Amino acid sequence: MSTVAVLKGDVHAEGVGKTIDTTTLLLPTNVRAKPGRCVVLRGPNGSGKTTLLRIIGGLLEPTVGTATIGGVRADERLPSIRAAVGALIGTPTTYRDLTLIDHLVLIDSTWGRDPDTSDARGLELMGQLGIEHLHDRFPHELSSGQQQLFRLALTFSRPATVVLLDEPEQRLDTGKREVVTELIRERARAGATVVMACHDPAMTKSLATSVVDVVPAR
Template identity: 45%
Template sequence: MDLVIELYEVGVVANDVTLLAPVSVTTRAGRALIVRGRNGTGKSTLLRVLAGVRKPSSGSVHIAGEVVAERDRRFRRRVAAMIGLPPMAPDLTVLDHITLVATTWLDDPDEAAALARSVVAELGLDALMERFPHELSSGQTQLFGLALVLARPFEVLILDEPEQRLDPEHVESVVRVLRSRRDAGATLVIATHSAALAEGVADQTLSLDAAA
Protein backbone atom coordinates (compact mmCIF):
# COMPACT_ATOMS: atom_id res chain seq x y z
CA MET A 1 0.00 0.00 0.00
CA ASP A 2 1.22 3.49 -0.86
CA LEU A 3 1.85 6.05 1.83
CA VAL A 4 -0.95 8.61 2.10
CA ILE A 5 0.69 11.01 4.56
CA GLU A 6 4.41 11.75 4.57
CA LEU A 7 5.93 14.32 6.91
CA TYR A 8 9.68 14.65 7.14
CA GLU A 9 11.24 17.00 9.70
CA VAL A 10 8.28 19.38 9.47
CA GLY A 11 8.61 22.33 11.82
CA VAL A 12 6.91 25.71 12.25
CA VAL A 13 8.54 28.84 13.66
CA ALA A 14 6.88 32.27 13.88
CA ASN A 15 8.61 35.40 15.17
CA ASP A 16 11.43 33.25 16.59
CA VAL A 17 8.89 31.18 18.55
CA THR A 18 8.77 27.45 17.83
CA LEU A 19 5.14 26.47 17.30
CA LEU A 20 6.01 22.95 16.16
CA ALA A 21 9.37 21.28 16.71
CA PRO A 22 10.52 19.22 13.69
CA VAL A 23 8.57 15.98 13.44
CA SER A 24 8.43 13.08 10.99
CA VAL A 25 5.64 10.54 10.48
CA THR A 26 4.09 8.47 7.71
CA THR A 27 0.81 6.61 7.48
CA ARG A 28 -1.24 4.69 4.95
CA ALA A 29 -4.82 4.45 3.75
CA GLY A 30 -7.33 2.97 6.17
CA ARG A 31 -5.32 3.87 9.25
CA ALA A 32 -5.91 6.33 12.08
CA LEU A 33 -3.00 8.41 13.35
CA ILE A 34 -3.58 9.87 16.81
CA VAL A 35 -1.58 12.98 17.72
CA ARG A 36 -0.98 13.38 21.44
CA GLY A 37 0.90 15.95 23.47
CA ARG A 38 0.65 18.62 26.12
CA ASN A 39 -0.95 21.95 25.28
CA GLY A 40 1.54 24.08 23.39
CA THR A 41 3.44 21.22 21.76
CA GLY A 42 1.98 22.01 18.32
CA LYS A 43 -0.87 19.56 17.77
CA SER A 44 -3.16 22.10 16.13
CA THR A 45 -0.26 23.61 14.20
CA LEU A 46 0.60 20.20 12.77
CA LEU A 47 -3.01 19.69 11.68
CA ARG A 48 -3.08 23.11 10.03
CA VAL A 49 0.03 22.19 8.06
CA LEU A 50 -1.63 18.97 6.89
CA ALA A 51 -4.82 20.84 5.99
CA GLY A 52 -2.85 23.35 3.93
CA VAL A 53 -3.78 26.41 5.97
CA ARG A 54 -0.29 26.87 7.45
CA LYS A 55 3.01 26.53 5.64
CA PRO A 56 5.84 24.75 7.43
CA SER A 57 9.04 26.64 8.12
CA SER A 58 11.09 23.53 7.46
CA GLY A 59 10.74 20.00 6.18
CA SER A 60 8.37 18.53 3.61
CA VAL A 61 4.76 17.33 3.68
CA HIS A 62 2.98 15.27 1.03
CA ILE A 63 -0.51 13.81 0.90
CA ALA A 64 -1.13 11.03 -1.62
CA GLY A 65 2.27 11.78 -3.11
CA GLU A 66 1.50 15.44 -3.80
CA VAL A 67 2.59 18.66 -2.15
CA VAL A 68 -0.10 20.13 0.09
CA ALA A 69 -1.85 22.95 -1.80
CA GLU A 70 -5.05 24.39 -0.32
CA ARG A 71 -6.01 26.09 -3.59
CA ASP A 72 -5.77 22.87 -5.58
CA ARG A 73 -9.30 21.48 -6.05
CA ARG A 74 -7.97 17.91 -6.08
CA PHE A 75 -6.38 18.51 -2.69
CA ARG A 76 -9.55 20.09 -1.28
CA ARG A 77 -11.60 17.14 -2.48
CA ARG A 78 -9.15 14.67 -0.98
CA VAL A 79 -8.76 16.31 2.44
CA ALA A 80 -11.51 17.29 4.89
CA ALA A 81 -10.63 19.03 8.14
CA MET A 82 -12.27 20.35 11.29
CA ILE A 83 -9.85 22.56 13.18
CA GLY A 84 -12.17 24.61 15.33
CA LEU A 85 -15.88 24.90 14.56
CA PRO A 86 -16.78 25.77 10.96
CA PRO A 87 -18.78 28.92 10.15
CA MET A 88 -22.53 28.57 10.60
CA ALA A 89 -25.35 30.66 9.15
CA PRO A 90 -27.86 31.79 11.80
CA ASP A 91 -30.86 31.47 9.45
CA LEU A 92 -30.18 27.91 8.23
CA THR A 93 -31.27 24.85 10.19
CA VAL A 94 -28.97 21.97 11.11
CA LEU A 95 -30.28 19.91 8.19
CA ASP A 96 -30.03 22.90 5.81
CA HIS A 97 -26.34 23.29 6.65
CA ILE A 98 -25.48 19.62 6.29
CA THR A 99 -27.42 19.28 3.03
CA LEU A 100 -25.74 22.40 1.65
CA VAL A 101 -22.29 20.92 2.27
CA ALA A 102 -23.27 17.60 0.70
CA THR A 103 -24.79 19.34 -2.34
CA THR A 104 -21.62 21.39 -2.82
CA TRP A 105 -19.57 18.22 -3.28
CA LEU A 106 -22.02 15.80 -4.90
CA ASP A 107 -23.61 16.31 -8.32
CA ASP A 108 -26.73 14.25 -7.60
CA PRO A 109 -29.16 16.13 -5.29
CA ASP A 110 -30.79 12.90 -4.15
CA GLU A 111 -27.40 11.44 -3.23
CA ALA A 112 -26.52 14.63 -1.35
CA ALA A 113 -29.80 14.56 0.58
CA ALA A 114 -29.30 10.89 1.45
CA LEU A 115 -25.74 11.54 2.66
CA ALA A 116 -26.90 14.46 4.81
CA ARG A 117 -29.62 12.42 6.49
CA SER A 118 -27.26 9.48 6.96
CA VAL A 119 -24.72 11.67 8.80
CA VAL A 120 -27.51 13.19 10.92
CA ALA A 121 -28.63 9.69 11.94
CA GLU A 122 -25.09 8.45 12.64
CA LEU A 123 -24.40 11.29 15.05
CA GLY A 124 -27.81 11.17 16.71
CA LEU A 125 -28.89 14.59 15.48
CA ASP A 126 -32.33 13.55 14.22
CA ALA A 127 -34.22 15.50 16.88
CA LEU A 128 -32.16 18.62 16.13
CA MET A 129 -32.56 18.77 12.34
CA GLU A 130 -34.91 21.76 12.36
CA ARG A 131 -33.07 23.77 15.01
CA PHE A 132 -30.92 26.79 14.26
CA PRO A 133 -27.26 26.87 15.39
CA HIS A 134 -27.95 29.26 18.29
CA GLU A 135 -30.50 26.81 19.69
CA LEU A 136 -27.91 24.06 20.20
CA SER A 137 -25.98 23.28 23.38
CA SER A 138 -22.18 23.30 23.27
CA GLY A 139 -22.05 19.52 22.91
CA GLN A 140 -24.71 19.53 20.19
CA THR A 141 -22.79 22.25 18.37
CA GLN A 142 -19.66 20.09 18.46
CA LEU A 143 -21.53 17.16 16.90
CA PHE A 144 -23.07 19.52 14.34
CA GLY A 145 -19.58 20.73 13.37
CA LEU A 146 -18.43 17.15 12.95
CA ALA A 147 -21.50 16.38 10.81
CA LEU A 148 -20.58 19.25 8.47
CA VAL A 149 -17.13 17.82 7.79
CA LEU A 150 -18.47 14.28 7.34
CA ALA A 151 -21.15 15.37 4.84
CA ARG A 152 -18.73 15.36 1.91
CA PRO A 153 -16.39 12.92 0.18
CA PHE A 154 -12.81 12.69 1.42
CA GLU A 155 -9.81 10.41 1.51
CA VAL A 156 -8.12 12.08 4.48
CA LEU A 157 -9.98 13.34 7.56
CA ILE A 158 -8.21 15.76 9.92
CA LEU A 159 -9.83 16.49 13.28
CA ASP A 160 -8.67 18.68 16.16
CA GLU A 161 -10.05 17.42 19.47
CA PRO A 162 -13.44 16.23 18.15
CA GLU A 163 -14.31 15.08 21.68
CA GLN A 164 -14.48 18.63 23.04
CA ARG A 165 -17.64 19.37 25.06
CA LEU A 166 -18.95 15.80 24.60
CA ASP A 167 -20.01 13.46 27.38
CA PRO A 168 -18.65 9.86 27.42
CA GLU A 169 -21.71 8.47 25.64
CA HIS A 170 -21.32 10.85 22.71
CA VAL A 171 -17.56 10.26 22.58
CA GLU A 172 -18.41 6.59 22.15
CA SER A 173 -20.73 7.46 19.25
CA VAL A 174 -18.01 9.53 17.62
CA VAL A 175 -15.57 6.63 17.98
CA ARG A 176 -18.01 4.36 16.11
CA VAL A 177 -18.47 6.90 13.32
CA LEU A 178 -14.72 7.44 12.93
CA ARG A 179 -14.04 3.72 12.93
CA SER A 180 -16.51 3.31 10.08
CA ARG A 181 -14.69 5.94 7.98
CA ARG A 182 -11.31 4.36 8.75
CA ASP A 183 -12.58 0.88 7.94
CA ALA A 184 -13.97 2.18 4.64
CA GLY A 185 -10.43 3.21 3.65
CA ALA A 186 -10.07 6.82 4.79
CA THR A 187 -6.90 7.99 6.51
CA LEU A 188 -7.61 9.75 9.83
CA VAL A 189 -5.37 12.21 11.66
CA ILE A 190 -6.83 13.17 15.03
CA ALA A 191 -5.39 15.36 17.77
CA THR A 192 -7.03 14.42 21.05
CA HIS A 193 -6.71 14.47 24.82
CA SER A 194 -9.29 11.68 25.14
CA ALA A 195 -7.91 8.27 26.05
CA ALA A 196 -11.24 6.67 25.09
CA LEU A 197 -11.18 8.17 21.60
CA ALA A 198 -7.50 7.35 21.09
CA GLU A 199 -7.89 3.76 22.23
CA GLY A 200 -11.05 3.37 20.15
CA VAL A 201 -9.61 4.32 16.76
CA ALA A 202 -5.80 4.47 16.90
CA ASP A 203 -3.63 2.39 14.59
CA GLN A 204 -0.57 4.48 15.42
CA THR A 205 0.23 7.33 17.78
CA LEU A 206 2.49 10.34 17.37
CA SER A 207 3.53 12.03 20.61
CA LEU A 208 4.74 15.60 20.30
CA ASP A 209 5.97 15.74 23.90
CA ALA A 210 9.34 14.25 22.98
CA ALA A 211 9.81 16.68 20.08
CA ALA A 212 8.86 19.79 22.06
Protein backbone atom coordinates in the same frame (compact mmCIF):
# COMPACT_ATOMS: atom_id res chain seq x y z
CA MET B 1 -16.02 22.46 -16.42
CA SER B 2 -12.72 21.73 -14.69
CA THR B 3 -11.17 18.45 -13.65
CA VAL B 4 -9.62 17.70 -10.28
CA ALA B 5 -7.14 14.90 -9.64
CA VAL B 6 -8.32 12.41 -7.02
CA LEU B 7 -5.44 11.96 -4.60
CA LYS B 8 -4.77 8.84 -2.60
CA GLY B 9 -4.84 9.27 1.15
CA ASP B 10 -1.11 8.75 1.69
CA VAL B 11 -0.05 11.32 4.28
CA HIS B 12 3.68 12.05 4.57
CA ALA B 13 4.96 14.76 6.86
CA GLU B 14 8.74 14.65 6.99
CA GLY B 15 10.38 16.73 9.68
CA VAL B 16 7.75 19.45 9.52
CA GLY B 17 8.15 22.29 12.02
CA LYS B 18 6.90 25.83 12.42
CA THR B 19 8.65 28.85 13.86
CA ILE B 20 7.32 32.40 13.78
CA ASP B 21 10.03 34.97 14.55
CA THR B 22 11.66 33.52 17.65
CA THR B 23 8.69 31.45 18.80
CA THR B 24 8.66 27.76 17.94
CA LEU B 25 5.13 26.44 17.56
CA LEU B 26 6.13 22.95 16.44
CA LEU B 27 9.44 21.09 16.62
CA PRO B 28 10.31 19.02 13.52
CA THR B 29 7.95 16.04 13.55
CA ASN B 30 7.29 13.03 11.30
CA VAL B 31 3.84 11.65 10.51
CA ARG B 32 3.10 8.85 8.07
CA ALA B 33 -0.32 7.42 7.46
CA LYS B 34 -1.79 5.10 4.85
CA PRO B 35 -5.42 4.78 3.71
CA GLY B 36 -7.58 2.94 6.22
CA ARG B 37 -5.24 3.82 9.09
CA CYS B 38 -5.79 6.17 12.01
CA VAL B 39 -2.88 8.14 13.45
CA VAL B 40 -3.47 9.81 16.80
CA LEU B 41 -1.40 12.85 17.78
CA ARG B 42 -0.78 13.11 21.51
CA GLY B 43 0.86 15.81 23.54
CA PRO B 44 0.26 18.44 26.18
CA ASN B 45 -1.49 21.73 25.44
CA GLY B 46 0.72 23.98 23.37
CA SER B 47 2.87 21.19 21.97
CA GLY B 48 1.81 22.00 18.38
CA LYS B 49 -0.80 19.33 17.54
CA THR B 50 -3.14 21.81 15.87
CA THR B 51 -0.23 23.41 14.01
CA LEU B 52 0.79 19.97 12.76
CA LEU B 53 -2.75 19.23 11.57
CA ARG B 54 -2.89 22.60 9.80
CA ILE B 55 0.40 21.84 8.05
CA ILE B 56 -0.78 18.39 6.95
CA GLY B 57 -4.03 19.91 5.65
CA GLY B 58 -2.12 22.51 3.66
CA LEU B 59 -3.55 25.40 5.66
CA LEU B 60 -0.15 26.43 7.00
CA GLU B 61 3.28 26.53 5.40
CA PRO B 62 5.91 24.67 7.46
CA THR B 63 9.16 26.50 8.22
CA VAL B 64 11.09 23.25 7.87
CA GLY B 65 10.25 19.90 6.31
CA THR B 66 7.64 18.95 3.74
CA ALA B 67 4.11 17.61 3.93
CA THR B 68 2.46 15.74 1.06
CA ILE B 69 -0.87 14.09 0.40
CA GLY B 70 -0.91 11.41 -2.27
CA GLY B 71 2.53 12.60 -3.33
CA VAL B 72 1.36 16.20 -3.88
CA ARG B 73 2.69 19.03 -1.70
CA ALA B 74 0.04 19.88 0.88
CA ASP B 75 -1.24 23.30 -0.17
CA GLU B 76 -4.87 24.19 0.38
CA ARG B 77 -4.79 26.41 -2.72
CA LEU B 78 -4.64 23.32 -4.93
CA PRO B 79 -8.11 22.02 -5.85
CA SER B 80 -6.88 18.42 -5.58
CA ILE B 81 -5.80 19.00 -1.95
CA ARG B 82 -9.11 20.69 -1.12
CA ALA B 83 -10.94 17.76 -2.67
CA ALA B 84 -8.90 15.24 -0.67
CA VAL B 85 -8.91 16.79 2.82
CA GLY B 86 -11.93 16.98 5.08
CA ALA B 87 -10.95 18.72 8.30
CA LEU B 88 -12.38 19.82 11.59
CA ILE B 89 -9.71 22.18 12.86
CA GLY B 90 -11.09 25.08 14.85
CA THR B 91 -14.67 26.24 14.43
CA PRO B 92 -16.12 26.11 10.91
CA THR B 93 -18.21 29.14 10.06
CA THR B 94 -21.85 28.23 9.66
CA TYR B 95 -24.67 30.04 7.88
CA ARG B 96 -26.89 31.71 10.42
CA ASP B 97 -29.83 31.53 8.01
CA LEU B 98 -29.65 27.79 7.35
CA THR B 99 -30.91 24.98 9.57
CA LEU B 100 -28.73 21.96 10.35
CA ILE B 101 -30.24 19.78 7.62
CA ASP B 102 -29.93 22.65 5.12
CA HIS B 103 -26.19 22.80 5.83
CA LEU B 104 -25.76 19.11 5.14
CA VAL B 105 -27.85 19.28 1.95
CA LEU B 106 -25.81 22.27 0.76
CA ILE B 107 -22.48 20.51 1.30
CA ASP B 108 -23.77 17.27 -0.20
CA SER B 109 -25.09 19.04 -3.30
CA THR B 110 -21.87 20.95 -3.97
CA TRP B 111 -20.03 17.62 -4.22
CA GLY B 112 -22.32 16.60 -7.08
CA ARG B 113 -24.13 13.79 -5.30
CA ASP B 114 -27.61 12.62 -6.23
CA PRO B 115 -30.03 15.41 -5.21
CA ASP B 116 -32.91 12.97 -4.83
CA THR B 117 -31.28 11.25 -1.87
CA SER B 118 -29.44 14.22 -0.37
CA ASP B 119 -31.94 14.81 2.45
CA ALA B 120 -31.91 11.12 3.36
CA ARG B 121 -28.10 11.10 3.58
CA GLY B 122 -28.09 14.21 5.78
CA LEU B 123 -30.72 12.82 8.13
CA GLU B 124 -28.94 9.47 8.31
CA LEU B 125 -25.67 11.13 9.30
CA MET B 126 -27.45 13.22 11.93
CA GLY B 127 -29.10 10.03 13.14
CA GLN B 128 -25.72 8.34 13.54
CA LEU B 129 -24.62 11.24 15.74
CA GLY B 130 -27.94 11.26 17.64
CA ILE B 131 -28.96 14.78 16.57
CA GLU B 132 -31.58 14.02 13.92
CA HIS B 133 -34.28 15.56 16.13
CA LEU B 134 -32.45 18.89 15.83
CA HIS B 135 -32.62 18.96 12.02
CA ASP B 136 -34.73 22.12 11.81
CA ARG B 137 -32.74 24.09 14.39
CA PHE B 138 -30.48 26.98 13.46
CA PRO B 139 -26.83 26.71 14.61
CA HIS B 140 -27.27 29.40 17.27
CA GLU B 141 -29.97 27.29 18.92
CA LEU B 142 -27.61 24.44 19.90
CA SER B 143 -25.78 23.68 23.13
CA SER B 144 -21.96 23.51 23.03
CA GLY B 145 -21.98 19.70 22.87
CA GLN B 146 -24.63 19.68 20.15
CA GLN B 147 -22.58 22.23 18.23
CA GLN B 148 -19.57 19.92 18.36
CA LEU B 149 -21.66 17.05 17.01
CA PHE B 150 -22.98 19.32 14.27
CA ARG B 151 -19.43 20.34 13.33
CA LEU B 152 -18.50 16.67 13.08
CA ALA B 153 -21.56 16.11 10.88
CA LEU B 154 -20.42 18.97 8.60
CA THR B 155 -16.97 17.39 8.31
CA PHE B 156 -18.26 13.89 7.65
CA SER B 157 -20.90 15.04 5.16
CA ARG B 158 -18.28 15.78 2.50
CA PRO B 159 -16.21 13.10 0.75
CA ALA B 160 -12.55 12.98 1.77
CA THR B 161 -9.63 10.61 1.38
CA VAL B 162 -7.89 12.29 4.34
CA VAL B 163 -9.80 13.22 7.48
CA LEU B 164 -8.10 15.59 9.94
CA LEU B 165 -9.73 16.07 13.34
CA ASP B 166 -8.59 18.34 16.14
CA GLU B 167 -9.82 16.92 19.44
CA PRO B 168 -13.16 15.58 18.16
CA GLU B 169 -14.03 14.48 21.70
CA GLN B 170 -14.19 17.98 23.16
CA ARG B 171 -17.46 18.99 24.91
CA LEU B 172 -18.89 15.48 24.42
CA ASP B 173 -20.14 13.14 27.15
CA THR B 174 -18.90 9.53 27.37
CA GLY B 175 -21.78 8.10 25.35
CA LYS B 176 -21.36 10.57 22.52
CA ARG B 177 -17.59 9.95 22.47
CA GLU B 178 -18.32 6.28 21.76
CA VAL B 179 -20.69 7.29 18.95
CA VAL B 180 -18.04 9.54 17.43
CA THR B 181 -15.40 6.82 17.83
CA GLU B 182 -17.57 4.44 15.84
CA LEU B 183 -18.13 7.01 13.12
CA ILE B 184 -14.40 7.66 12.77
CA ARG B 185 -13.71 3.93 12.67
CA GLU B 186 -16.32 3.59 9.93
CA ARG B 187 -14.61 6.29 7.84
CA ALA B 188 -11.25 4.56 8.24
CA ARG B 189 -12.76 1.19 7.29
CA ALA B 190 -14.17 2.85 4.17
CA GLY B 191 -10.60 3.71 3.15
CA ALA B 192 -10.04 7.21 4.52
CA THR B 193 -6.78 8.15 6.22
CA VAL B 194 -7.53 9.63 9.63
CA VAL B 195 -5.11 11.89 11.49
CA MET B 196 -6.48 13.26 14.74
CA ALA B 197 -5.32 15.04 17.85
CA CYS B 198 -6.92 13.47 20.90
CA HIS B 199 -6.74 13.73 24.71
CA ASP B 200 -9.12 10.84 25.40
CA PRO B 201 -7.20 7.61 26.27
CA ALA B 202 -10.22 5.40 25.53
CA MET B 203 -10.73 6.85 22.07
CA THR B 204 -7.01 6.68 21.38
CA LYS B 205 -6.84 3.03 22.43
CA SER B 206 -9.89 2.14 20.38
CA LEU B 207 -8.93 3.96 17.17
CA ALA B 208 -5.18 4.42 16.92
CA THR B 209 -3.24 2.24 14.53
CA SER B 210 -0.23 4.34 15.49
CA VAL B 211 0.44 7.19 17.90
CA VAL B 212 2.71 10.20 17.38
CA ASP B 213 3.81 11.96 20.54
CA VAL B 214 4.23 15.63 19.75
CA VAL B 215 7.00 17.07 21.91
CA PRO B 216 6.51 20.61 23.15
CA ALA B 217 9.18 23.15 22.14
CA ARG B 218 9.71 24.10 25.80
